[in-house]
Amino acid sequence: MSIEIANVTKRFGGFVALDDVSVSIPSGQLTALLGPSGGGKSTLLRIIAGLEQADSGRVTIEGLDATNLPPQKRNVGFVFQHYAAFKHLSVRRNVAFGLEIRKRPKDEVRARVDELLALVHLRQFADRLPSQLSGGQRQRMALARALAVEPTVLLLDEPFGALDAKVRKELRDWLRRLHDEVNVTTVFVTHDQEEALEVADEIVVINEGRVEQIGSPDELYDQPANDFVMRFLGPVTQLGQQLVRPHDLQIHTGTADPAAVTGRITRVTRIGFEIRVEVTTADQIVTVTLTRNEFLSLGVQTGDTVQVQVAEQVHIGAAYPQTLGAA
Amino acid sequence: MAKRPGRYALRLVVVGYLFLLVAWPVYLVGKNAFADGMENINGILEDPDIVHALVLTVQVAIIAVIINTVFGVGISMLLVRYQFPGKRLLSALLDMPLSVSPIVVGLALVLVYGGRTGWFGPALEGIGFQVIFSTPGIVMATVFVALPLVIREVVPVLEEIGDEQEQAARSLGANAVQTFRRITLPAIKWGVIYGVVLSLARSLGEFGAVKVVSGNVLGETRTATLVVEEKYLNFDKGGAYATAFLLALVAVAAIIIVSVIRPKEDR
Structure with missing residues (x-):
C-alpha cells in the first residue's frame, strides 16, 4: 500500500472535517476521493500533502511516516483547482521550479522540462506566461510542474473543477491516459460521480468526515454499502420499500402479477437517447428510465396503466422508511 | 447623449x-525658487549647514524606509497569512500613525526616550546612547509616522494573490525562505515598491514629530523641513522656496518614475 491513513481526525473550530478516518491507497493506481462539498475529501488530500496538519492520527507514504513532515519533505506533487500557476514565471520556469529548488544541473533540468512539456502538449507555449494560456493549458502546466520532481504520489484537488464541461471531459480522458503512461500513484478529489466512475481504478466515498465505502467503480455502483453511496453514485428511485436505480426497473403492460406494482404513466420525458417515464402507483411516484427502442416497443403513452418491477439480478437498497418523490 | x-x-x-x-x-x-534664476538654489547649496541638513534628511529617510520596508513586509505577511488573537487590534494599531498628529508622536517619544526625564531615556543615555535631540530620535519619529504606508500597499496585494502559489512552491520542495524569495516577493514586488516610494516621500517631508525630537540644532540635527521653516520665519523666502523645491522635487520625481516604469498589466 502506497499511502496509509490511520485514524486521522481534523477539526476546524467546532466543525469536524475528518472523523477518525482510516484509508489505504494502493500503489500505482488512480484513486478518487469522492463526496459532496464540505465532506472532508479535500482536507484529507491536503493532510496527505502536508498542507494541513491532522489533529490526531498518522499518515504514511510509501512506508515513510510523514505525519510530522513539512510539505517540502514529502515528495508529493500537488495540483490545485485554480492551478496556482507562478504568474511571474514562464511556462518553462514554472515546470522547472521543483528541479531548480533541488539544484539539478542546468542541462538535466532543460531536458526534463522539454520532455514534460511534450507530455502535456505545451511545447510551443514554453516561453509564454501563464496568463497567456487557457484554463485547460494552465492545468496541464500545473500537472507537468508537479510531475517534474518525480513525486512518490500525485495529488489533485478538484483538478478540473474550474474548467468548462467540454474541456473537463477532454482532460479527464487525457488524465487517464497520462496515468497509464506515467504510472505514478495518483489521488484526485472530485464531487462529480461521473468523473470518478469514468477515470478511477478505485473510489473512496467520503461524507461528513467519514469514509462511507471503498471499492472499484463497479463494486460501488452495483453493491453500494448504504443508501448514501447508492444515491451519490447515480440516480435512484423508490419502488415500494426498495431503493433502486431507474434503469433497473422494467415496465410491461400485461396483467397484474405479485412481483410487480400497478401504476399509471403520468409523465414521459425524453433526454436524448433516454426516455424517463414517471409512473404514479397507489402511494408513490416511481421513475423508470428506458432506452428509446424499449419505450417504442412497449407502445405505451401518458395515461396508460402499466406494471413496474425490478429487473432480475440487480442490487436494491435496504428498506427505506420515508416515501420519496421522483429522484 | x-x-x-x-x-x-x-x-x-x-x-x-x-x-x-x-x-x-x-x-x-x-x-519662486527660481525667481532670481539659480541664485536661490546656489545660495542654499553653498551653505554648509543647509547641505548638512539636506544630507541628514536623506540619510534619515533612507534608514527609515529600510526599517519600514523590512518591518512592513513582515507585518503584512503576519496579518494576511496567519490567524492569531488580537489581530484586529494590531491592524487598528498600525493605522494609528496616520491618524495621530505627528507632533503628538514627537511628544510621546520624548516621554519615553527623553534623556533626563524619559521613562527609558536615562538608562540608554547611561550607556552612551542618546536618542532625543540626536539622529536616532529623528529616525524613530520618521519611522513612526511612515509606519503604515508599506503595510497598506502590501496587504491588499498579498490578499489578492492568495496563498496557493506559496503552497504549490512548498509542495515542490521549497522551504519558507525559498518560497518567500522566489514566489511571494516577485508577486508583491510592485506593492512593495509603491510603499517604499510613498514612505520615502513621507519621510523626506516629515516636520512636526522631527521638530519636537530633533532639538533643531543648526548643522547637527536640523533637517531640511526645519530649514524651510527657519528660513521662512527669518524672511529668507528665496532660501525657503529653494529648499522646499528640492524636497518636493525628490518626492514627486520618485512617484512619477514609479508610475511610468510600472507595467500596465499589473494595475
Whole structure:
C-alpha cells in the first residue's frame, strides 16, 4: 500500500472535517476521493500533502511516516483547482521550479522540462506566461510542474473543477491516459460521480468526515454499502420499500402479477437517447428510465396503466422508511 | 447623449479642484525658487549647514524606509497569512500613525526616550546612547509616522494573490525562505515598491514629530523641513522656496518614475 491513513481526525473550530478516518491507497493506481462539498475529501488530500496538519492520527507514504513532515519533505506533487500557476514565471520556469529548488544541473533540468512539456502538449507555449494560456493549458502546466520532481504520489484537488464541461471531459480522458503512461500513484478529489466512475481504478466515498465505502467503480455502483453511496453514485428511485436505480426497473403492460406494482404513466420525458417515464402507483411516484427502442416497443403513452418491477439480478437498497418523490 | 455634458462638467470640477489645491501652489513654489534664476538654489547649496541638513534628511529617510520596508513586509505577511488573537487590534494599531498628529508622536517619544526625564531615556543615555535631540530620535519619529504606508500597499496585494502559489512552491520542495524569495516577493514586488516610494516621500517631508525630537540644532540635527521653516520665519523666502523645491522635487520625481516604469498589466 502506497499511502496509509490511520485514524486521522481534523477539526476546524467546532466543525469536524475528518472523523477518525482510516484509508489505504494502493500503489500505482488512480484513486478518487469522492463526496459532496464540505465532506472532508479535500482536507484529507491536503493532510496527505502536508498542507494541513491532522489533529490526531498518522499518515504514511510509501512506508515513510510523514505525519510530522513539512510539505517540502514529502515528495508529493500537488495540483490545485485554480492551478496556482507562478504568474511571474514562464511556462518553462514554472515546470522547472521543483528541479531548480533541488539544484539539478542546468542541462538535466532543460531536458526534463522539454520532455514534460511534450507530455502535456505545451511545447510551443514554453516561453509564454501563464496568463497567456487557457484554463485547460494552465492545468496541464500545473500537472507537468508537479510531475517534474518525480513525486512518490500525485495529488489533485478538484483538478478540473474550474474548467468548462467540454474541456473537463477532454482532460479527464487525457488524465487517464497520462496515468497509464506515467504510472505514478495518483489521488484526485472530485464531487462529480461521473468523473470518478469514468477515470478511477478505485473510489473512496467520503461524507461528513467519514469514509462511507471503498471499492472499484463497479463494486460501488452495483453493491453500494448504504443508501448514501447508492444515491451519490447515480440516480435512484423508490419502488415500494426498495431503493433502486431507474434503469433497473422494467415496465410491461400485461396483467397484474405479485412481483410487480400497478401504476399509471403520468409523465414521459425524453433526454436524448433516454426516455424517463414517471409512473404514479397507489402511494408513490416511481421513475423508470428506458432506452428509446424499449419505450417504442412497449407502445405505451401518458395515461396508460402499466406494471413496474425490478429487473432480475440487480442490487436494491435496504428498506427505506420515508416515501420519496421522483429522484 | 444626455450623460455627456454631465461627465464633462464632472471632469472639469475634478481638474479645477486639483489644479487650485495641488498643482498651482506647488508650481508657485518652483516658480519662486527660481525667481532670481539659480541664485536661490546656489545660495542654499553653498551653505554648509543647509547641505548638512539636506544630507541628514536623506540619510534619515533612507534608514527609515529600510526599517519600514523590512518591518512592513513582515507585518503584512503576519496579518494576511496567519490567524492569531488580537489581530484586529494590531491592524487598528498600525493605522494609528496616520491618524495621530505627528507632533503628538514627537511628544510621546520624548516621554519615553527623553534623556533626563524619559521613562527609558536615562538608562540608554547611561550607556552612551542618546536618542532625543540626536539622529536616532529623528529616525524613530520618521519611522513612526511612515509606519503604515508599506503595510497598506502590501496587504491588499498579498490578499489578492492568495496563498496557493506559496503552497504549490512548498509542495515542490521549497522551504519558507525559498518560497518567500522566489514566489511571494516577485508577486508583491510592485506593492512593495509603491510603499517604499510613498514612505520615502513621507519621510523626506516629515516636520512636526522631527521638530519636537530633533532639538533643531543648526548643522547637527536640523533637517531640511526645519530649514524651510527657519528660513521662512527669518524672511529668507528665496532660501525657503529653494529648499522646499528640492524636497518636493525628490518626492514627486520618485512617484512619477514609479508610475511610468510600472507595467500596465499589473494595475
